[in-house]
Amino acid sequence: xxxxxxxxxxxxxxxxxxxxxxxxxxxxxxxxxxxxxxxxxxxxxxxxxxxxxxxxxxxxxxxxxxxxxxxxxxxxxxxxxxxxxxxxxxxxxxxxxxxxxxxxxxxxxxxxxxxxxxxxxxxxxxxxxxxxxxxxxxxxxxxxxxxxxxxxxxxxxxxxxxxxxxxxxxxxxxxxxxxxxxxxxxxxxxxxxxxxxxxxxxxxxxxxxxxxxxxxxxxxxxxxxxxxxxxxxxxxxxxxxxxxxxxxxxxxxxxxxxxxxxxxxxxxxxxxxxxxxxxxxxxxxxxxxxxxxxxxxxxxxx
Amino acid sequence: xxxxxxxxxxxxxxxxxxxxxxxxxxxxxxxxxxxxxxxxxxxxxxxxxxxxxxxxxxxxxxxxxxxxxxxxxxxxxxxxxxxxxxxxxxxxxxxxxxxxxxxxxxxxxxxxxxxxxxxxxxxxxxxxxxxxxxxxxxxxxxxxxxxxxxxxxxxxxxxxxxxxxxxxxxxxxxxxxxxxxxxxxxxxxxxxxxxxxxxxxxxxxxxxxxxxxxxxxxxxxxxxxxxxxxxxxxxxxxxxxxxxxxxxxxxxxxxxxxxxxxxxxxxxxxxxxxxxxxxxxxxxxxxxxxxxxxxxxxxxxx
Numbered sequence: 001x002x003x004x005x006x007x008x009x010x011x012x013x014x015x016x017x018x019x020x021x022x023x024x025x026x027x028x029x030x031x032x033x034x035x036x037x038x039x040x041x042x043x044x045x046x047x048x049x050x051x052x053x054x055x056x057x058x059x060x061x062x063x064x065x066x067x068x069x070x071x072x073x074x075x076x077x078x079x080x081x082x083x084x085x086x087x088x089x090x091x092x093x094x095x096x097x098x099x100x101x102x103x104x105x106x107x108x109x110x111x112x113x114x115x116x117x118x119x120x121x122x123x124x125x126x127x128x129x130x131x132x133x134x135x136x137x138x139x140x141x142x143x144x145x146x147x148x149x150x151x152x153x154x155x156x157x158x159x160x161x162x163x164x165x166x167x168x169x170x171x172x173x174x175x176x177x178x179x180x181x182x183x184x185x186x187x188x189x190x191x192x193x194x195x196x197x198x199x200x201x202x203x204x205x206x207x208x209x210x211x212x213x214x215x216x217x218x219x220x221x222x223x224x225x226x227x228x229x230x231x232x233x234x235x236x237x238x239x240x241x242x243x244x245x246x247x248x249x250x251x252x253x254x255x256x257x258x259x260x261x262x263x264x265x266x267x268x269x270x271x272x273x274x275x276x277x278x279x280x281x282x283x284x285x286x287x288x289x290x291x292x293x294x295x296x297x298x299x300x301x302x
Numbered sequence: 303x304x305x306x307x308x309x310x311x312x313x314x315x316x317x318x319x320x321x322x323x324x325x326x327x328x329x330x331x332x333x334x335x336x337x338x339x340x341x342x343x344x345x346x347x348x349x350x351x352x353x354x355x356x357x358x359x360x361x362x363x364x365x366x367x368x369x370x371x372x373x374x375x376x377x378x379x380x381x382x383x384x385x386x387x388x389x390x391x392x393x394x395x396x397x398x399x400x401x402x403x404x405x406x407x408x409x410x411x412x413x414x415x416x417x418x419x420x421x422x423x424x425x426x427x428x429x430x431x432x433x434x435x436x437x438x439x440x441x442x443x444x445x446x447x448x449x450x451x452x453x454x455x456x457x458x459x460x461x462x463x464x465x466x467x468x469x470x471x472x473x474x475x476x477x478x479x480x481x482x483x484x485x486x487x488x489x490x491x492x493x494x495x496x497x498x499x500x501x502x503x504x505x506x507x508x509x510x511x512x513x514x515x516x517x518x519x520x521x522x523x524x525x526x527x528x529x530x531x532x533x534x535x536x537x538x539x540x541x542x543x544x545x546x547x548x549x550x551x552x553x554x555x556x557x558x559x560x561x562x563x564x565x566x567x568x569x570x571x572x573x574x575x576x577x578x579x580x581x582x583x584x585x586x587x588x589x590x591x592x593x594x595x596x597x598x599x600x601x602x603x604x
Contacts, residue, residue, distance in 0.1 A: 013374070013378040014341070016348055038341060038344075039344065068370075068374045069340070072315070075315075076315040097406045104402050105369065106365060
């Protein structure tokens with residue numbers, strides 16, 4: 001189970017309604033930031049999320065609408081007395097760019113910032129999840145990311161109902177592989193635990209529809225795909241997708257849900273982009289600034 | 303006559319109500335930006351001002367709350383097809399900092415950005431105004447700025463009334479030093495033109511109350527002075543002023559009006575800062591994001 005809160009859903013430049021690209025993924029008390037457009041710290045404050053909970057930032061690529069919020073966010077964390085390390089992941093040149101950004105001006109950083117450059121297929125392994133980078137096709141070095149919760153073992157809820165059991169503190173021991181006893185009922189892990197598959201999320205970053213995204217998004221619980229333009233409309237920048245492109249890719253990858261984001265500033269109303277996508281992929285949703293989604297047991301809760 | 307529109311009036315970090323420091327001075331179709339905190343392009347858009355009208359940016363000093371909006375603003379101008387030169391003025395190291403900022407990432411600038419570093423007392427001379435930099439006392443190299451309209455010659459309005467004259471196209475020739483004739487009345491420049499003193503503005507940047515600001519603000523139409531704190535309250539950062547400091551300085555300099563800005567994020571309500579200042583300098587006003595002031599013939603119009 002995890003939560004996604006969009007902080008910026010626009011592209012190129014912030015507008016009155018949409019800041020540039022960023023969202024936060026919350027998982028077991030940790031906040032992971034994907035991209036950090038200008039003003040991301042304002043949106044974080046509006047969403048009530050603490051910047052100090054952010055442990056990792058994943059940058060998709062170095063166009064300004066994806067990273068101009070970094071220095072403001074980092075030095076506000078520093079003024080806020082953060083001492084905990086922050087790790088920034090991104091494509092090649094991330095180290096050079098972050099070092100330059102943080103060296104401008106006279107502010108002193110009070111906590112360590114580690115920068116890790118990722119290549120296609122590289123994976124970050126944590127206790128309860130993994131994040132895998134994959135190369136996408138945008139122009140400059142650009143990555144997409146696959147976040148995957150690890151499968152867990154949980155008490156069989158059907159069996160619980162049958163035995164009229166309610167949640168119990170001892171269940172933790174059972175989950176940790178120990179036999180327990182409740183009201184004379186002996187419960188062995190091998191009898192009572194069932195596998196719960198983890199949920200997963202793919203973030204495309206900026207890209208044309210590409211095989212690497214399709215591969216990463218295979219059967220994913222939710223695909224967050226850029227949809228800068230409406231199908232058939234003039235594209236100011238090459239290297240982007242339409243909402244129909246995103247929907248076709250979601251269908252091909254058999255993703256369970258699709259959230260559209262990174263809209264061109266020309267779209268004050270994004271409903272036509274949603275309608276276009278829904279013609280091929282009905283489980284499509286629109287992101288907007290400060291909107292949250294809960295992803296739980298294969299389902300997307302809006 | 304000129305206009306001031308505040309784009310950000312907070313300090314340290316943007317809050318939900320206040321972005322960090324920036325204001326625009328509009329004078330005869332030209333927009334001059336003083337400082338450029340994060341999100342300045344959002345506020346410009348909200349104020350309905352065109353970023354392309356901005357010819358010059360004056361940076362007071364290189365703390366993030368005064369310049370993090372620069373890359374976003376400049377590359378949005380560039381996407382907006384600007385070709386006209388932009389000049390950025392600031393204290394020493396401005397060139398190094400701006401070059402670094404603009405070299406991060408993969409965006410290409412489509413217009414020239416000129417950087418000019420100013421020393422204490424250096425003056426920019428334009429046809430209708432001058433801007434003079436002065437050193438202030440903040441810690442890192444920091445400047446304040448004095449904007450001064452040049453005195454102009456205008457038709458004597460009392461004499462016009464007496465002769466029952468209404469505005470006339472020929473007056474332009476008279477202003478340019480030529481004798482004109484209206485309905486048989488011969489009008490000589492030396493008889494009909496009177497001196498109109500230009501208005502002036504001082505922006506303190508970030509500073510403790512200092513002699514250079516007092517000197518620059520002598521008899522100025524409006525002094526925009528930082529007032530980070532309320533008198534008597536704990537100061538997180540040294541190198542700042544209270545609203546009472548600003549008011550005492552305005553009084554000493556015999557400024558006509560004082561506008562307070564650069565409030566600490568701790569002040570959700572800034573009225574106490576205003577009240578404190580008014581005890582020694584009644585013509586004090588509070589800035590807030592998107593608030594405009596017109597400065598005309600020695601008067602401040604709120």
